[in-house]
Amino acid sequence: MRSFADFNGDGVGDLPGLIGKLDYFEWLGVDALWLSPINPSPNKDYGYDVSDYLDVDPALGTMADLDRLIEDAGRRGIRVLLDIVPNHTSDQHPWFSDPEKRDWYVWADRPNNWVSAFGGPAWTQKDGRWYLHNFAPGQPDLNWWNDEVRAEFERILRFWFDRGVAGFRIDVAHGLVKDELLRDNPPATRDDPPPIRRFGQRQVYNSRRPEVHDVFRRWRSIAEEYDPPRVLLGETWVLELADWAAFYGADDELQLAFNFLMATATLDATELRTVVETSLAALPAGAKPVWHGSNHDVSRMATRWCKGDEGKVRLALTMLLTLPGATVLYQGDEIGQEDGVVPPERVLDISGRDPERTPMPWNGEPKGGFTSGESWLPMGEHRRRNVAAQREDPGSVLNLTRELIALKKRLRGPYEPLPASKGGWRYRRDGVVVDLDFNGPRARIEEA
Numbered sequence: 001m002r003s004f005a006d007f008n009g010d011g012v013g014d015l016p017g018l019i020g021k022l023d024y025f026e027w028l029g030v031d032a033l034w035l036s037p038i039n040p041s042p043n044k045d046y047g048y049d050v051s052d053y054l055d056v057d058p059a060l061g062t063m064a065d066l067d068r069l070i071e072d073a074g075r076r077g078i079r080v081l082l083d084i085v086p087n088h089t090s091d092q093h094p095w096f097s098d099p100e101k102r103d104w105y106v107w108a109d110r111p112n113n114w115v116s117a118f119g120g121p122a123w124t125q126k127d128g129r130w131y132l133h134n135f136a137p138g139q140p141d142l143n144w145w146n147d148e149v150r151a152e153f154e155r156i157l158r159f160w161f162d163r164g165v166a167g168f169r170i171d172v173a174h175g176l177v178k179d180e181l182l183r184d185n186p187p188a189t190r191d192d193p194p195p196i197r198r199f200g201q202r203q204v205y206n207s208r209r210p211e212v213h214d215v216f217r218r219w220r221s222i223a224e225e226y227d228p229p230r231v232l233l234g235e236t237w238v239l240e241l242a243d244w245a246a247f248y249g250a251d252d253e254l255q256l257a258f259n260f261l262m263a264t265a266t267l268d269a270t271e272l273r274t275v276v277e278t279s280l281a282a283l284p285a286g287a288k289p290v291w292h293g294s295n296h297d298v299s300r301m302a303t304r305w306c307k308g309d310e311g312k313v314r315l316a317l318t319m320l321l322t323l324p325g326a327t328v329l330y331q332g333d334e335i336g337q338e339d340g341v342v343p344p345e346r347v348l349d350i351s352g353r354d355p356e357r358t359p360m361p362w363n364g365e366p367k368g369g370f371t372s373g374e375s376w377l378p379m380g381e382h383r384r385r386n387v388a389a390q391r392e393d394p395g396s397v398l399n400l401t402r403e404l405i406a407l408k409k410r411l412r413g414p415y416e417p418l419p420a421s422k423g424g425w426r427y428r429r430d431g432v433v434v435d436l437d438f439n440g441p442r443a444r445i446e447e448a
Contacts, residue, residue: 001036001060002046003359004331006371013359013370015061019069024387025078028334029405032079034169034233036296038066039085042092044138045350046357047083048171049090053156070164079166081231086153087172088139096140104149106132106141106178113184114206115199118351122206134175134206136350144177144215157222157230167223167231173247173254174236175207176215193239195264208238213246216253223255231255233290239264241282248287256290256326263292267305267312269425269438273417276323280415289325294333300356303339310336311441313397318443319425321404322434324415331360334401335390340380348377361386407432407445 005017015038025033037047040057047057056063070080095101111123111130123130124137132141142149157168185201196202216232223230236247236257247257261275279289293301293316306312313336320327331337340358347354354377361382362369368382390396411429418426423439428448435444 001038002376003357003370005360005362006373006375009372010059011371011373011375012059014059015056015065015069019065019072022069022072022076022078025073026076028402029409030078030329032081032166032231033073034081034328035083037083037085037171042090042138044090044136046348048085049088049092049136049139050085051090051093053084054159067163074164079231080164081167081169081233082160082165083171084153084156084160084168085171086142086144087176088133088135088141091138091140101148103146104143106143106182108132108182112182113201114203115201117199132178132206134172141178142176144212145180150215150218154218154222157219161223161226161230165230167233169233169235170254171235172207172237173216173234173257174212174238174243177209177211178207179205179209193264195239208243213249213253216247217249220249220252220254229255234258236260241278244279245282245284245287248284250284251286256288258290258292258328263295263298267316267438269420269423269436272319273425276415277417280324289323290328291320291323291325292328292330293320294330294356295328296330296357297353298356300330300337300339301333302336303355306336308338309441310397314400315436315438315441315443317397317401317404318434318445319436321401321408322411322429322432322445324411324413324429327408329401330356334398335361335385335387336397337361337385338380340378342378346378363388 002013004013005021006013007016007020008014037050038056038060039050040052040055041047041049042051056066073080089095095104108130111121114122116122116133117135122132122134124133133139134141183205185203185205187201188197188199192202219232223232232254233256234247234254236244237260238244239261244257244259247254259279261279265271265275283289293305301316302308302313305316339355342354358377358380359368359370359375361379363386364383368379368386387398390398411432413430416428418428420426425436427434431448433446433448
């Protein structure tokens with residue numbers, strides 16, 4: 001959101017800027033927009049530290065701007081999803097300083113061994129006790145064993161659903177509920193994947209607790225009260241397929257759950273094919289997977305997977321947009337945008353994620369068409385790779401993405417694997433054969 005389009009020239013992307021690009025989304029053919037957090041925030045974690053769940057941050061616009069976005073997007077057949085952050089608040093949220101709401105947060109007389117995702121202990125001392133923060137110290141974790149917390153978030157959901165918001169991407173969906181006894185996590189082992197080993201422990205007590213499914217069953221019942229039903233899309237950072245598939249429940253929890261096995265894989269035919277086929281097999285009947293290659297937390301796929309190789313970008317987009325289920329493209333994926341270069345004096349993020357958050361390049365002008373002022377993060381390489389230049393080129397990555405989105409809307413059948421040579425991956429859907437050659441790299445689609 002902050003890096004998409006700036007309307008007022010302050011260098012920060014905003015809701016009016018987004019409204020001004022709705023014709024672009026309609027041309028591209030997307031069905032929905034997921035916005036990063038728009039709530040008021042002190043921005044220690046750039047919106048993921050919320051200080052008011054029922055308003056819009058003035059730096060991003062107004063409630064009237066949001067209403068207009070929902071209305072104008074709806075006329076184009078595009079739904080708007082917001083980001084909700086229920087795992088933690090900002091330490092500047094009024095709840096955190098309210099003595100009557102002290103039990104709304106996780107406190108302990110002495111810290112256990114849990115570690116923060118941003119490094120170091122997950123506990124900070126305050127007023128003689130310790131509060132939990134699985135992220136930054138300025139992001140205290142909420143206590144989801146407290147029925148008042150659950151009731152308050154149900155009210156928050158309804159507030160936004162009543163305004164026409166089509167659904168939510170749920171931040172840290174896997175981690176809301178913590179072990180009630182606050183037991184130490186066991187150490188990681190050599191057999192654990194790298195994302196687990198980097199924490200030095202298996203995070204079995206500070207996330208992935210079974211009680212979280214009770215929360216989502218309740219949220220799903222609320223979502224189903226609306227016509228059309230609102231969408232719950234989970235950030236389910238789990239790497240065990242059974243755990244991931246469990247978030248769909250019996251079609252009574254999340255409708256969609258991000259698959260991070262794909263996002264953490266390499267661009268390798270065997271590895272990705274295995275992820276896809278085992279994931280599809282693990283899902284309950286009728287459930288739809290979610291595929292993505294980039295987001296605001298991981299290096300862009302054009303950099304991480306493709307090392308700037310346009311042939312690999314085309315292959316990755318073809319894969320993502322022809323598999324069954326939902327595809328989420330991060331802004332700029334459609335043009336093959338790479339991570340930007342952020343010099344030390346411009347670094348803002350506490351966890352090194354600035355390069356994948358540099359602004360969207362709309363044209364080849366000095367400010368990239370993003371802003372008339374000084375952008376909050378520096379522009380990446382944009383004179384060659386930008387929307388305006390690619391839109392005029394029928395053979396560009398952008399026009400390929402548009403064609404693939406149109407094809408995706410037509411494909412409704414199941415995934416059928418086909419024989420392929422080494423380094424290749426072939427499958428069929430609805431009579432369309434997708435031939436991915438990772439050696440080339442090359443992607444070809446044929447009508448069978």
